[in-house]
Structures are given as C-alpha cells and as structure tokens.
Amino acid sequence: MPETELHPETGSESVLRRIVTGNALVSVLSVLMALIVGGLLIALTDEEVAESAGYFFSRPGDMLGAAWSAASGAYIALFQGSVFNFEADTFSRMIYPLTQTLTVATPLICAGLGVALAFRAGLFNIGAQGQILIGATLAAWVGFSWHLPVGLHLLIVILAGALGGALWGGIAGLLKARTGAHEVIVTIMLNYIAIQLVLFLLTTPGFQRPGSTNPISPQLDSTAMFPPLFGSGFRLHWGFIMAIAATVFIWWLLNRSTVGFELRAVGANPAAARNAGINTTKGYVIVMLIAGALAGLAGVAQVSGTEKVLTSGVAASFGFDAITVALLGRSSPWGTFAAGLLFGAFRAGGVTMQTSTGTNIDIVLVVQSLIVLFIAAPPLVRSLFRIPPPGAFKTSGKRMSKKADAAQGAA
Amino acid sequence: GAAPEEDSASSGEASANGDFLACMVSDSGGFDDRSFNQSGYEGLKAAETDLGIEIKTAESQSETDFGPNLDSMVVQNGCNITVTVGFLLADATKEVAEANPDSHFAIIDDNSIEADNVKPIIYDTAQAAFLAGYVAAGTSETGKVATYGGINIPTVTIFMDGFADGVAYYNEENGTDVEVLGWNKADQTGSFIGNFTDTGAGKTTTENFINEGADIIMPVAGPVGTGTLDAVVEANAGGATNKVVWVDSDGYETAGTGKEYILTSVMKLMGEAVEEVITQDVEGNFDASPYIGTLENGGVTLAPYHDQEDAVPADVKSAVDEIKAKIISGEITVESAASPK
Amino acid sequence: MKLELKGITKRFGTLVANDHIDLVIEPGQVHSLLGENGAGKSTLMNVLYGLYEPTEGEILVNGKPVVFSGPGDAMAAGIGMVHQHFMLVPVFTVAENVALGNETTRAGGSLNLETTRARIRQISEQYGFDVDPDAVVEDLPVGVQQRVEIIKALIRDAEVLILDEPTAVLTPRETDELLAIMRQLCDDGKSVVFISHKLREVKAVSDVITVIRRGKVVGDAPPSASTTELASMMVGRSVSLNLQKEPAQPGAATFQVRDLVVLSDTGQAVVDHISFEIAKGEILAVAGVQGNGQTELTEAIMGLQEHVAGSITLDGEELVGKRVSQIIDAGVGFVPEDRNVDGLVGTFTVAENLVLNRYNKAPFAKGLSMRPATVAKNAAEKIDEFDIRTQSAEAAAGTLSGGNQQKVVMARELSRPLSLFIASQPTRGVDVGSIEFLHKRIVAERDGGTPVMIVSTELDEVLELADRIAVLYSGRVMGIVPGNTSRDVLGLMMAGMSAKDALSHQSENEGGAQ
C-alpha cells in the first residue's frame, strides 16, 4: 500500500502526533487521574483537613494547604517507598525501595503469567490463589522436611512448588476437558478448598514447629531458600530472576513454540484448532497445568524467598491481584511483567505511605483500581482531556498497517 | 467555627517525652478489628496521651506486609520501641530485632523469640476462661453451653480449652452434666468460622447452637462475635434468655447492640500491658523478660456481670472467687496445649 | 409504496462502498441487484434498512424524504429485510423470534405470543409456508429459517421486502417456491429487492435488474439480457463462465467409504449407511442442500466426529478411530465449509494460518521450537502463488475479505503432497475471477492424481467440477450419477428422490412437454 504518499508529513510532526495521540500519554494521564481522585479521598478524610474545614470561611488557605500537603505527602511517600528514597543516608537505602518493589512483584508476575497464559488459551483462571497456596505448601514441606545438598534442594523445592500449583490447576483443566465443568466455578471452589487444606495441614504436627502448636511451619532449610540477590541487606532474592526466566519462557512458549501455537489457537478459535489436528481437550489440561505451575512458582517465591515459612496467609491476595495484572498486561508475557512491577510498586510504596504519613493503606487499593480502570478505557481519558483519537490524523489503511507492524513486533 | 491561633495548637502537647517514638504493627486484621489488634492499639493511644510520646502505626493487609512494615518502622522511622501484634509476626520481628539491636520490641501473643531487645507479652488466658466456663455452667438453664472460634489457632483455642475445663470443673464439683457444644478439648476439634470477617456466619452458627439447646455462647472470633450478639438479641426477643460470654475486652463497654445479654467477658488486658511496657521503656527500664498476663497479676480477668448480675446464682459467684484464689495459689492448675510455657 | 434512493454514498474510512447511487423501487415489482463480491449491494441495503447511516444522499418514501436512525424507523416505514446471514435468535422459538421487537402484551404486561402464533399461522397459510410457531429455530432447516425471516418482515406489514442472497442455501425446488412467493407478494402490491449471484434466478423473477460495480450503478438491464451479458456488465470485462477441463483419467480407487454411520449427540443417524469410493485422478462432487449430512460426512472422514461406525480407508489404511492429526499426516487436505469458524484463526496472522496444521512439522518447527523464518518464507510464496490480497503476511487473517480468506485456506491445503483432497464449498463468497483460479487449482490437483471430493450446495459449481456426483439427502446417498447429469434430475434427487426415480420422472416430464 502506498502509505508514504498519503502521509507526506515531516518527521518531527509525526513524532509529536504520535506522542499526543499515543498510548503512552493516555497511560500517563490515566495514572494522573487516578492519583487525583485518590488524592481527593486522602484529603477529604485527613484529620487536619477536617479540622481546618471547620473554619474554611475564615481562613480557606488552611484547608487547601492541609489538603494539598496530605495528598502530596502521601504520594511522595508512595514514591519513596517504591522507587527511590532520596531522603535516605546511604545509597543502598536509597535504592532499597526499588528492590522491595521487585520483591513484591515477583509472585505477582509469576501468578499473573499463569492467569495470562490461561487467558490466551481461552480459559479464565480465577484459581491462581489456590494454586499459589498449594504450590507454596508443597514447596515449603520439601523445603523444611527434606534435607538435601545445596543447589539440589532449591531445585527440588522449585519443582515441588510448580508441581503443587500444576496439580491444582490441572484439576480444573481436567474437569473442564472431561466433563465440561465451567472452569470459573471450579477454580473459585478450589481456592476455598486450598485454603482449608492449608489451614488443616498447619494444625498437624508435621507442619508445625517443634514444641509449638501455632499454625506456622518451621523455616525452610537455608539450602531450600533463594539466595539474596544483592546481599543480605535487601529482601530481594533470586526468585526475581526466576520470574524473569518464567516471563522469557512464557514468551518463548507462546510466540515461538509449537505448544504455544496450539494453545493460542485453542484459545482464539477452538473449532479451527480442532480442524487443524490440535487436541483441544488435551490443550485445556496442558494449559491449566502450566498456568498452575506458574502460580505454584509464585508460591515458591513466597516461601523460599520472601517469607521463608508457610502460613495460611502466605499467598496474601496475590492470586486475585494476578488476574488484574494479567488483564492489565493484555495477557502478553512482557505486559504482565510490567503490570506486575506496577502493582509491586503500589504494594511496596503503600507500606511507606502508611507508616510515614499515616495514610490508610486501603487507599492504595482504591488508587490501584482506578488506574486500571482508566488505563483500560483510553477513550474515556481521551475524551476527558480532549486528546484526538489515534486514527484522527491517519487513514484506516495506515491504521491497518500499524496493527500489522505491532503484530510483527510482538511476534 | 473560629480559626485557632496560629501556633498555640502545635506547641500545646509538647512534653519531655516528645522525641520518644513508639510504634505498632498490626496483623492482617487491622486496628479496627474490635479484637486484639484494637486492644493493643488502645494501649498505644493511652501511652501517647499519658506519656506525651509520639506514636506511629502500620496496618498489615496481609502477612507479606509484616516484614516491610516493620522495616519501615524501625529503619526508616527510627522507632524506639515497636510493638507487634500476634504470633504471626514473630519471624519478622525476630529478623528485624536482630538487625537492629539498639531498637526495642514487644510482641503480643508470642514467646518464641529470645533476644535482649524483644519483650514477649503473653497471656494465660485459659485461667480467666476457666472462670467463665464455671460461671456459664452455673448459670445455664438448659445444661448446654457453647463456644466457637474464628480460626483454629492456639490464641483462640486457649479460650476454648479454659472454658471447657471450667465447665468440666463445675460438673465435677456439683455433680451436674453441663455439656459444651462446639469444642472438644481432648481432640482439639470444634466449630470454627474459618475467618475473622464473616459476621453472618457467626450469626447462623450461634442460631445453630441455640437450636441445639445451648443458652450461653462464647464466640472467640473477633468482630464475628457481633453476629452472636445479633442472634441472641433476635432469639431473646421471643422470650428466650440466651447469654453471651465476650472475649478480649469487656464487651459491655465495647460491643454496643445486645450488650445487656453479655454474661461476662474473658478479658485479656493487652492495652494495659502495652502501655506498661512502653512506660518502662520511656523510663529506661526496658527488659526482655516475658510479661505473662495471669489472674494473679490481673493481666487476664473476668469482667463484671453488669446487667446479668441477677442471672448468676450467688453460690456460683462466690465459688468463682474461691476458684480464682485457688488458681492464683496454684491449687488448681488450668492447662491448655496453648498455655504459655 | 414507492421507494427512492438519491445519491447514496457510504464510506468506510477511505473506502467508498456506495458511490452516489440512485435507485427507484416501484411498487409491485421485483427489483434485482447484481454485482460481484464487495460491489456494495449489502451495504446499500443496510443503508436502506437503517443499519448504516449514509455518508451522503437521501431516501424518499412516496416522494417524501425520510431519515432512518435505526432499523426500527425503516420497519415503521414499511421496509423489511432478510439478511444474508440470518438474524434469528437460535434458542428462541419461531414465535418468539417473530414477536421480538414487535411484541403484543396482555393487560398485566405479560407477553402475548398467542396473537403472534395466530398471525404466523395466517401468513403461513396465505403464502404456503409450513412453519410451526413453536419450533425452536436452531432445530429448523435453513429453508424454514428463511421463511421465518420472511414472516418477520410480513408480520410488520412490510411493503418493500429486501432479500439479500436468499437462495444461496436453498434446494432448487425451495428456490422455485421462494420465487413464486416473491411473485405473489408483488401481486399483493408489495415490492421486492432481490440480491443474488445466480443469474438464472435473477432473469427468471425480475422486473428490473440494476447492476452495481465498485459502488457505482453501471446501469439497468432487462430480464431478457443473456447471462454472459449480465456477467460482463458486473465484472467489467468478459468472463468465461465455463471451466475448460480434460476428461478424468481415473486410476485406482484408493479412497473408500463403506457403510458409514455418524450419530449426532442426540443419537440420530445424520450420516446413514453411506458407501462410495473415489479413484485417483477423479473428482467426486457431493451435492445436496445444506444440512443433509455433508458436514458430518466430511468431519467423519477427518476424524472430527465422535460417534462413527463403518469403515473409511485411504490407501488401504483404516481412518476411522484415528486422530485428526494422524489423518492430516496421512495426506488428507481439508477445506471446511465455514472458513471463519473452522478454517482460520481470525486473530492469527496470515502466515500462521498458512501453517495452521503443519506448525509442528519440519521445516516449520524443529523440536518444540517453531522457525519463524521458514513460516514467513512459506507465507511469501503462497501469497504470491495464490494471489492473496493482504496488507502483509503478518496481517490478522480476520481482516482479509471473505474471498481472500478462502484463498488462504485453499493455499494451505493445496501446498503439500496429498493423497486425498476434500473441499467443502470451495468458492463460497469468492468473486468470479478467483473462482476461475481456484477451480483450475482443484482440477490441477485431480490431474496430479489425487482423489478429490468436492462438497457443494451450488449446482453450478458441482456441474462444473464433477466427474461423478453423489447426492446426499437426509444423511443418505440418493445415488451416484455421472458428471453431466441434468440440473433437474439433480434437483429432484436433492429433494429426496432416488436416482432411478428422478431419471424416469424427468424423462416422463420431458415426454409430457413435447
């Protein structure tokens, strides 16, 4: 197609237009909008703001000042807690927040990949929570009750975690393939069953510390733990490298491997996949096994890296956050990776925000979900900020080729 | 309203201890859990007003927040003493305490850390629950009493153990056969909601107990206990005389709706202990020996009967006072798998 | 009612689908629209029916300009439309479908389907439809579904009825019945806009024919114009409507189907004891109205059906019980009837679709890893060879036009050595030029010595390609007849008459006519 003659525009112009109409700007504005709404909430419920609101008409500046300082203070703390702490004394403390972000992102990325992969194969895996738990349980058990040499032990622990998650995911896949049971129901139910199972195991002596009946497992052997990535001063561990490896692997699997081709085909058009000789029922089982294994790795990252013990809360809400992470990442491996980092930053930064400014931690959830909503609805942000739609300067022909380019880039 | 004077407001409460920072990290229940996080938090607030110190708090949304919250408190904010609420925080507390030997810590409901800068605050709750069990058995009109928990963990089951033993002791003394529903001490099995949030489940569970004939119920499930009060209020509206044994704080003071049906409360005075430990530290008297709340030192106790004063037979009341003395003297030992060792 | 379109222009982005079209539809007339794929016929009708907003131009009803903001307005103005793809809710009953959007309610607000049922029966009677108001639509044969669509329009008192390619799915007899209905409607003073690619029908039923090319009206033609004239008017060049092919040189019958039974999920025999064989170098066409077991037959051969009994052998090897992938590996090429659903993954690139059933074989894969370079190279070759019009090999297949999608599937299946080639509706929705090309490729495959099985509901296509014709009716073979059997005999067989009866019935009729 003779695109060039349709667009005789100069380079700088086109760059400008791309920025103005591009997704990056929309994403930035989405974050901005969410922050504004969150800031309003923070300000509205701030004590000082409420106090000064009482005499708003005699000295309005007080209230506005208080509102501004409440909101901006909270966000500065959020940034300091998640990216870079410019007030710290030492360099390592300055970058400590970033390492915290990566630490929290690790399980989010792994579990997010599991949800994303299932999505690509047309399955809605709400079960990451349960898969993380079972993966963590098996990994922890191998970690504290088997005693193996360095290297081998960690390897077996990782395998055990993946196996546990795969088992839990595989049940849903198998039931879907064999009986047609809706995977949404089955995975929701398996989440509940998993937590009860873990609660039960933690009441048995085999999972408790000697001499204690508290529902906490013994610490994993040091041979079963991920070594710290930057020394013991940081919580960041090699699990993050595992998450990167998992992302690369899933990227390869989806885009470069025959298995991924099958899974994507099953997800995009099961009928055509069947016609092409792909066994779709086997596909469902395989995809849920792999998805479960990925969530299981998130469990491993928790018990072998961050928490070092098994408790019933070891999965936090990572399994549910993983759904949003995957969807926000548009179910692509690197998208999920990036979304995982963003959510990791929120969780890590939220801690500092709470402790140093006293802002309620729940506000992080609010801001986080607003950001997702705004990012997911570019037209809304565009219309709010009166940004022209991306195709406004282009013809549809150009648009199609851009899509093709993007597809090529992704492949 | 009128605007306050510019500078008088902030300088008002400045005091000698203004540079002492006491902090607290909750477990995942949050400080408004109407349960032990809240009790601890109230102690911290009391210390703030009484001692004029600075305080900071961090709520954990999940167990993965413990470490970061503690780190943020101690390393970033430089807390002089940090109180952590709940045994789940033990590992995180231990780790941070080891890394920061100059900071002080106190941990509620855990006695596993042995370090010079960590003070365990633990309770022999079973002692007070024993008394509650005795009162319940002595007051029950149906001969059945009940208890249930949030989750099957030692800090919960220690209440249930004590309660069951108190009932058993009553039966032994009086040759009666009062039954405990919802908890089997020997097997350590019983009724649990599975969480500390589902108030509705607390209510249906209580209704089930009432249907099975229990008339005194002790919920050990934090905010879920309000479900029990609601069930009792509804049942009593039809003329029944069911009663509730509250836990942790004096429910008559804190619970609101249905407080008139609270027979008594098994109090675990965490706020007082927290304030005391902070006071000691402010005064420079911090020590790492465990604080064990018992009937003897008043760390655990039975709340007044309030509106149910008349429901409890006089001989039961006097027996309770005797038993209390016997427990303090060691004549009666109350044992639970979860008792502090 | 007189309907006028004045200067209608419809643009999709830069594409001008309709370019200043003027059209007058007189009452009591059948007005046919002719034009090749993508000429803009459906678009024009969608504008007329209020589904699309015209970019320019106006619509006049009885001389007064009207603006349709949606189909509701068009219907209120007395326009009804039967779409190329049926607009029926499959899980609803006939009555529910007919009532939808035109409901009558009782006092309490509850739906009064009784009135609708009565009206359906009344219209059925008037026009000789045999439609049960309480049948669930998805269980009905397409021919009946189409009548439901017509009832939907009539019940709303449509004065102008638009029929967009209504005969594509009908038997010759059903087609005749439909044409009769159309005439009857005109006699009642209604008018019909009729779109069809089948020139013979257009000539038979029309009062006026308007030909559209590339969005513009090229002119009107009388029904008496010859098919060749009409075809060249449509395409803008002269086309050969007949395929030149050598007589078949059949070799050994390497493909044999014996006593094949296929059960549906509900246990009905949808393929009922079928036996036939195809020799190397021979084309067997399977004719029949859609829904008479063709789909199940081809799917059974491909291993896509679950409940299959009997025997299917290829080169002496039993295929029944084998997995789809094994059957593909045995050298069976398959073009499914519904390319969008079964043949292509719309979101995959053209290149990926071109290896959809060979993605895990050399040279496209090595072990578990695919080789994007060879996949791309293959795509470039096939796009060139089959003249696939696409932005690039990396464009999503779903963005291609229907004809080009079909070429992707054909290219994929015809680009490896085959021991059997099965194609269902190989040229459905493909324009005249491409049909020519695809037919040549199919014949070339035959001449290369491959047994070929063509399943088509288009008699024209069947007659053009077949060396022998098997007619399916209700899951059974009505007979296997030579490739030059007359259209009328085939029509009778497609309606359920055995080959023998059809032949004798036909000769009787001819005898009677003379």
Added chain:
Amino acid sequence: MSTATTLASKGQPADVKPIRSWKTPVILGVLAILGFIMFGLGSPASEVTFRLTDANAAIQLPDIVVSAPVLGWIATVVLLASAAYAFVLVSRYQHIPGWLIAVFAVFFIAAFLTWAVGSARSPSVALYGLLAGSFTLAFPLIFGSLSGVLCERSGVVNIAIEGQLLFGAFAAAVAGSLSGNAFVGLFAAAIAGVLVSLVLAVFSIKYIVNQVIVGVVLNVLVSGLTGFLFSTVLSADSAKWNSPPRLDKIAIPLLSDIPILGPILFDQSVIGYLMYIAVAAIYFGLFHTKWGLRTRAVGEHPKAADTVGINVNRMRFWNVLLAGAVAGVGGAFFTLVSVSSFNRDMTSGQGYIALAALILGRWNPIGALFAALLFGFASNLQSVLSLLGTPVPNQFLAMLPYVVTIFAVAGVVGKSRAPAASGIPYIKS
C-alpha cells in the same frame, strides 16, 4: 434434521458404537461405594433424633428417631442397587430416568445426615434449624446470582457481584445509621448497587473495556473504598455511622405456623419477602414479558435484536443497572437483617459463590435460587456438624460446600450453555 431417522428404528451393523455416557453411572457408583463404606460399614451404633419443631412452635411435631445402622444399611442397598441399575441401563443404551437420580439423592442425603449426626457426640439435631440456617445463608447468594442473571442474560458478564453486595451492605449501614430508618438504608443499598453497576455499564458498554477486567477491578475498588471509609470514618464514631436499625421480621399469620417451613418461609424481614418477589418477578419478566424477550435476545444475538429495532446497548445498560439494585438489596441483608453493623470485607467472597450459583443454576432465576439453597445447605450442614462434634476435622467440613459444588458442576450439570453473546461487547458499525 427433522427427517433423520433414529437408531432404534433400524438395525445397526455390529460395529456401530452408539452413544452412551458412563459419567452418571460412574459417579453414582463411586458415591454408592462411598455410602457402603460410610453409612454401612462405618455406621454409628446409635439412635439418631431429628427434631422437627421448635419447643415453642404453635404446632408441635414428634421427633423422628431412626436407628443409624438400620437406615445406613437400607440406604446402602438402595444406593448400590440404583447405581447398578444405572449401569445396566447405560450398557443397554437406555436413558437413566430422573426418578432414579432423585431416589439416589434422597437416600444419599438422608443416610449421610443420619451417619453424620449419629457419629457426633450428641446424636440429635434440630432439622428445622438446619434448614432455616441454610435459607439464611443462601439469601445474599440468591440476590447476587439474580444480579448475575440479569446482567448475563443481556450479554454482560458480571464479576462485580461481590462489589455490589459489599457496597450495598456498606451503604445500608451508613444511610440506615444516619437516618435512623432501615428503609432509607435499604434504598441506599439499592442505589449503591446501581452505582457499582453504573461503572460496570459505562466502562464495559460505552468504553468497551473487557467486562471481566471491570468486574474484577470493581471488587477491589469497593473493597478498598469501604475498607478505607470503615477505618477512617465508621470506626471513629460507630454510634453515628455504623449502628443501623434492623429490619424486623414480619410473620405472616397462619402461614408462619406451618410446621418446619412456616417459620423459615413466612417469618421473614422485608428483604426476605423482596427476595421471593425478585425471584418470581425476574423469572416471569425474563420468560413472559416483552422486556424479558428483548433482554434474552440482546444476550443471545444482539445483531438480530438490533435489526428489529431494539437498542442493544441501552437494553444492556438498564439491565446492568437493575442488576445492581438487586444485588445492592442483597447487600443490605448483611447489615440490616443478618447482623447489626458493617464490617470490613464482610461479604467474604459470597459474590463469587453467587457467580457459581448462577452458572450452576444455568442462568435461570429459579435454578439460581436452588443452587444458592444447595450451597446454603452445605454451608450450614458443616456448621451444624462441627458443633455437634463430629470426628471429621473442621477444615474438611468447611470444604463441604465447595466440594459439593464441584461435584454438581462436573457430575450433574456438565456443559451448561451461557447466553451466547455474554461477555461480547456490541459494537454498531
């Protein structure tokens, strides 16, 4: 294929393998063997008492006393026989009749109850209480799944049920407390549900954001927002913000005196009666009114609806809003009927269970009602069993509702058919 012949009408060649599904007999077989082990071999040697009426009920019914071993063995025999019969039927290519499943289910449940209660320390149970509790627990689920039915029938997937319930509960508590009037609270709950729906509708219908994303995110948003306000506002002064008045129970004279069912069905709060109305109205509305016909059409084949002049997206929009109101009222049940104050995350994931109930009930209001009741029964059974002191660890009992649900979807329901366009945005050209 109206003309296709059925197999029975003609002789099959020997090698034809007609369709038979072993799924049902296998499941029945497994359950029967389980029954044999538990109810037969493992039968407690006790008499089991089922109490039918409350001590102060108007009409008293005598207790039912059964011998656990006797009933256990009778049931075992019946179960094994039914399973065997099912195998025989399937091997003869015959259909398994519904009554066989029903007989099996009745005996299984009766024997299970007897076994479970008999194994408890006190082998006596208040059957009326067991049922009443099931009903109470099912309430929010019913409202939640009705909300799901309304949305999905019109083509919008509603994952946000949890958020609607939670926000409804929150709004009812706050508005009820502030106004001192429970009905104001109820109204506010409906509005709150509508607000959540509004976001769902605007984002998924107008801005075509993936419906599942919006739903999941809304749940997080509501949880965060209510949690935030709970900590910052409600906890600070709970007398003012968080002590809503109750909706009292209204007993219908005579009807509420019917033994067992009377007090359960006819001694309800306003929300309880609203539930009956909602189920009936939505069922009637969906299947017997113009609105329902259009709603279903829009959820099945939006384009077809469009071509007959129905505004698809407007239809969806209003349905989603209505669904929000229904779920909001369900949320009010938590704070106006069930318990007397709002609590952080007090819906505890019931919105997700409601989603499951909706699918289990095959997108039908009545089906959803029964699925929710099944779930409520399983939940309350585990509660009753654990208080009676069964030897089974509490955590396994707690799994019961979830395991039952999985069995139900996998075994009985299988491939259920969602509205065809559910989850697919309708974009008009």
